Amino acid sequence: MDELGVGDIPxxxxxxxxxxAPLGEPVxxxxxxxxxxxxxxxxxxxxxxxxxxxxxxRAGIYVGAVLRRLSVPYNLDDTVVREVVLIHTIxxxxxxxxxxxxxxxxxxxxxxxxxxxxxxxxEASTPPEKGTAAAxxxxxxxxxxxx
Numbered sequence: 541m542d543e544l545g546v547g548d549i550p551x552x553x554x555x556x557x558x559x560x561a562p563l564g565e566p567v568x569x570x571x572x573x574x575x576x577x578x579x580x581x582x583x584x585x586x587x588x589x590x591x592x593x594x595x596x597x598r599a600g601i602y603v604g605a606v607l608r609r610l611s612v613p614y615n616l617d618d619t620v621v622r623e624v625v626l627i628h629t630i631x632x633x634x635x636x637x638x639x640x641x642x643x644x645x646x647x648x649x650x651x652x653x654x655x656x657x658x659x660x661x662x663e664a665s666t667p668p669e670k671g672t673a674a675a676x677x678x679x680x681x682x683x684x685x686x687x
Contacts, residue, residue, distance in 0.1 A: 561604075569585070606662060
């Protein structure tokens with residue numbers, strides 16, 4: 541760019557996290573705490589609301605990606621979207637402590653809610669749909685056997 545004489549022009553980089561920035565009131569550690577017993581919350585939070593905020597952020601990115609694939613608006617004021625983020629936050633807290641089996645039920649519950657609300661759940665192993673595939677011409681079979 542220096543050879544063009546435009547090297548000193550400031551350039552704004554696109555915000556790649558904008559796709560995962562939801563509308564609405566953010567989920568709080570208090571909401572997560574309200575979903576769990578006091579003892580379980582203390583254990584999962586590891587004594588820190590910051591741990592819960594980090595789990596909320598991870599859950600938010602994941603849910604944002606799923607909603608984007610489904611072309612669903614990411615709005616935390618939507619009751620179903622908020623519920624999915626809360627449930628997935630609890631999953632994230634379990635996973636962070638290595639409680640995969642305990643967390644698994646929350647992940648399944650979040651997936652089931654997504655399917656019930658929007659009729660689909662994009663699995664990671666399923667590639668996104670692409671446009672129309674090209675037709676392949678198949679040569680006609682020969683009547684004569686090869687010699």
